[in-house]
Amino acid sequence: MKIYFKPEGGFGYFPGLNKPLELNSETLPAEEANHLRSLVHEARFFNLPNQSAAPPRGADMKQYTIKVEDKDQEHWVQFTDTEVNPTLQNLLNYLNNKRKNGGIR
Amino acid sequence: MCQQHQHRHSLFCILPPYILSSIAEHGNVDQRKMALKALVGDPTFRSLRLGPRLSSDVNRKIPSAFLVAGEKQRTIFTANYSQNLPGTIVRTEGSPDSGDIAVDEAYNYLGATYDFFWKIFNRNSIDDEGMPLNGTVHFGQDYANAFWDGQRMVFGDGDNELFNRFTISIDVIAHELTHGVTEDETQLLYSSQSGALNESISDVFGSLVKQYTLNQTAAEADWLIGAGLFTDKVQGTNGRAAALRSMKEPGTAYDDPVLGKDPQPAHMNDFVNTFEDNGGVHINSGIPNRAFYLTAINLGGYAWEKAGRIWYETLLDSRLKPNAKFQRFAELTVENAKRFGGEEAVRNAWAQVGILPYNESIDFSI
Numbered sequence: 001m002k003i004y005f006k007p008e009g010g011f012g013y014f015p016g017l018n019k020p021l022e023l024n025s026e027t028l029p030a031e032e033a034n035h036l037r038s039l040v041h042e043a044r045f046f047n048l049p050n051q052s053a054a055p056p057r058g059a060d061m062k063q064y065t066i067k068v069e070d071k072d073q074e075h076w077v078q079f080t081d082t083e084v085n086p087t088l089q090n091l092l093n094y095l096n097n098k099r100k101n102g103g104i105r
Numbered sequence: 106m107c108q109q110h111q112h113r114h115s116l117f118c119i120l121p122p123y124i125l126s127s128i129a130e131h132g133n134v135d136q137r138k139m140a141l142k143a144l145v146g147d148p149t150f151r152s153l154r155l156g157p158r159l160s161s162d163v164n165r166k167i168p169s170a171f172l173v174a175g176e177k178q179r180t181i182f183t184a185n186y187s188q189n190l191p192g193t194i195v196r197t198e199g200s201p202d203s204g205d206i207a208v209d210e211a212y213n214y215l216g217a218t219y220d221f222f223w224k225i226f227n228r229n230s231i232d233d234e235g236m237p238l239n240g241t242v243h244f245g246q247d248y249a250n251a252f253w254d255g256q257r258m259v260f261g262d263g264d265n266e267l268f269n270r271f272t273i274s275i276d277v278i279a280h281e282l283t284h285g286v287t288e289d290e291t292q293l294l295y296s297s298q299s300g301a302l303n304e305s306i307s308d309v310f311g312s313l314v315k316q317y318t319l320n321q322t323a324a325e326a327d328w329l330i331g332a333g334l335f336t337d338k339v340q341g342t343n344g345r346a347a348a349l350r351s352m353k354e355p356g357t358a359y360d361d362p363v364l365g366k367d368p369q370p371a372h373m374n375d376f377v378n379t380f381e382d383n384g385g386v387h388i389n390s391g392i393p394n395r396a397f398y399l400t401a402i403n404l405g406g407y408a409w410e411k412a413g414r415i416w417y418e419t420l421l422d423s424r425l426k427p428n429a430k431f432q433r434f435a436e437l438t439v440e441n442a443k444r445f446g447g448e449e450a451v452r453n454a455w456a457q458v459g460i461l462p463y464n465e466s467i468d469f470s471i
Contacts, residue, residue: 008381008382009383010252011250011251011252011271011277011331011349011387012350013368013381013388015364015366016361016362016364016365017363017364017365018381057255057256057288058252058255058284058295059252059253059281059288059295059303059304059307060251060252060281061250061252061254062250062252081188081244081245081250081252081254081259082188084188089188093246096246096247100247
């Protein structure tokens with residue numbers, strides 16, 4: 001399973017903080033790879049709409065793009081900070097932490 | 106309307122405008138208040154405001170006799186480090202300090218912003234109708250951002266590595282509240298040049314609230330947005346601590362190995378064409394930001410008195426359309442400056458950032 005994750009937007013634009021994260025489950029420790037697979041599965045990622053109903057109003061929100069490739073499937077979703085799907089939030093929290101701990105800000 | 110104002114009586118959400126008008130005219134005191142509130146949110150009533158506005162002091166949405174204005178209504182929530190909004194109420198209007206610094210900063214700075222708009226522009230809250238001010242703090246985990254979601258202002262605690270809590274800077278809180286004002290008045294599209302204008306307007310009034318609070322003239326102000334928001338680990342420029350943006354010198358707020366260099370241009374020659382950041386809304390806002398700074402310096406004194414007034418009148422000008430570009434906004438600031446004797450100061454400021462507003466008073470048909 002390959003994952004591409006890119007956060008954008010927010011109160012300011014910082015060139016160094018907009019680098020994408022790319023993960024390949026085959027290069028992760030087995031336990032973490034399983035955890036990542038379960039997060040994707042619990043979020044029913046491949047059944048999610050590409051874009052949530054975009055908030056008609058607002059400013060300075062962050063926007064997140066996640067793309068997952070798994071076997072013969074490929075799917076992407078885009079959402080903002082007001083996303084209320086808790087399982088998608090769990091996946092987002094994992095990816096945010098992964099970026100941070102991986103030295104990608 | 107009914108979805109945005111949950112407190113509104115359901116009856117007033119289904120009555121046609123002509124019946125509401127009748128209630129507003131003939132009902133008892135409470136009925137008239139409710140009907141007027143419903144009417145001002147009605148698009149047919151709002152359309153009456155579309156004519157050219159001579160001043161923000163006229164053409165108000167509600168007759169002043171019905172206003173209970175100047176009284177703010179703040180409620181601060183905590184998201185308890187989740188991303189669920191609005192969260193749990195932790196402080197309401199008139200209650201004492203909570204002891205939670207983020208809660209109390211949000212409460213105090215939202216109050217200061219309300220007071221600024223009321224005292225300087227006679228504006229009664231975000232919608233000029235006394236809209237309650239709702240803020241949510243402790244949003245998310247290590248969340249380094251603040252935003253306006255169309256109903257409330259939301260603040261993260263920062264990651265404490267690069268960013269401190271987002272309630273720390275009064276101009277950041279005022280910036281978010283101003284997004285609500287802009288949304289209420291012009292709905293500037295949050296993309297490309299109109300989005301950069303939207304961002305710039307929030308920076309302008311964010312900075313003015315800070316200057317007003319500190320009683321600083323235009324010459325005394327630092328014109329920085331988000332001073333204190335970065336931790337000491339982030340590198341500034343020219344021996345100065347890092348900030349988010351500089352209205353005086355766009356592009357110089359920070360230069361850091363992790364964050365990169367402040368990407369804001371100060372002149373149209375350096376305008377950034379990009380798909381990132383909603384078409385560069387936080388990047389190209391540096392150009393109108395500097396135009397405002399130069400206007401304020403040209404006019405002298407307190408920036409909110411003339412320069413701020415001109416920008417505010419422009420924000421309320423019905424000729425400012427949601428897809429406005431810098432050129433049109435500049436022209437409207439010049440038009441609005443005429444009433445305040447600031448036309449040349451404004452025209453000169455825009456020229457210095459590479460925008461030449463044409464003179465609407467010249468009759469080209471001759």
